[in-house]
Amino acid sequence: DQQVKQNSPSLSVQEGRISILNCDYTNSMFDYFLWYKKYPAEGPTFLISISSIKDKNEDGRFTVFLNKSAKHLSLHIVPSQPGDSAVYFCAASGPYAGNMLTFGGGTRLMVKP
Amino acid sequence: DAGITQSPRHKVTETGTPVTLRCHQTENHRYMYWYRQDPGHGLRLIHYSYGVKDTDKGEVSDGYSVSRSKTEDFLLTLESATSSQTSVYFCAISAPKWGRDTEAFFGQGTRLTVV
Structure with missing residues (x-):
């Protein structure tokens, strides 16, 4: 059973608009959450993270929101740019040996000019 | 970019043959990981691995073994490749601060096809 889920396989937005990518998790032990971006034929690259002691973290055009009671996080990209078109993975970690990440299935974002 | 090199980048192999993928890092990070990426599964x-000669299983370890004899190298071996192991394999490294909670850095990936 997937502990981290991204229920939207794809999302299409217009350049300049907001992109909202969603992620749900089931394991209440997860306390650190990350977003990765992946272009074709490349490895995932780290985008932004949030600790469970916060409900928001902002870095330039990217903001991650965490709702612990709902076990839900979202990534907002404002304004969206064509270069943001990629697959976005949500990931989570908990207080386990090895610092492992559990990933969602990914959402393909397409930003149209 | 974190210094992670995966080799080979592409490989086609036959069912039943052994295959070894290599991950090499120049960051001296303690933790190293092997992930596989498949459509719909992330x-x-x-x-x-959490140190030299210290390794443990992940979620999908059946059919795979690993070894880490040096800090910088982490090898993934498919003892007898099967078609279900056709995938893109990613190596990652991390260096937790105060014991945990940092991002992992990924290599470029190895596309393995088992025919």
Whole structure:
């Protein structure tokens, strides 16, 4: 059973608009959450993270929101740019040996000019 | 970019043959990981290492073994490749601060096809 889920396989937005990518998790032990971006034929690259002691973290055009009671996080990209078109993975970690990440299935974002 | 090199980048092999993928890092990070990426599944952890000669299983470890004889190298071996192991394999490294909670850095990936 997937502990981290991204229920939207794809999302299409217009350049300049907001992109909202969603992620749900089931394991209440997860306390650190990350977003990765992946272009074709490349490895995932780290985008932004949030600790469970916060409900928001902002870095330039990217903001991650965490709702612990709902076990839900979202990534907002404002304004969206064509270069943001990629697959976005949500990931989570908990207080386990090895610092492992559990990933969602990914959402393909397409930003149209 | 973190210094992670995966080799080979592409490989086609026959069912039943052994295959070894190599991950080499120049960052001296303690933790190393092997993930596989498949459509609809995101990235799933195969094995990880928390030090030289210290390894443990991940979510999808059946059919895979690993070894880490040096800090910088982490090898993934498919003892007898099967078609279900056709996938893109990613190595990652991390260096937790105060014991945990940092991002992992990924290599470029190895596309393995088992025919």
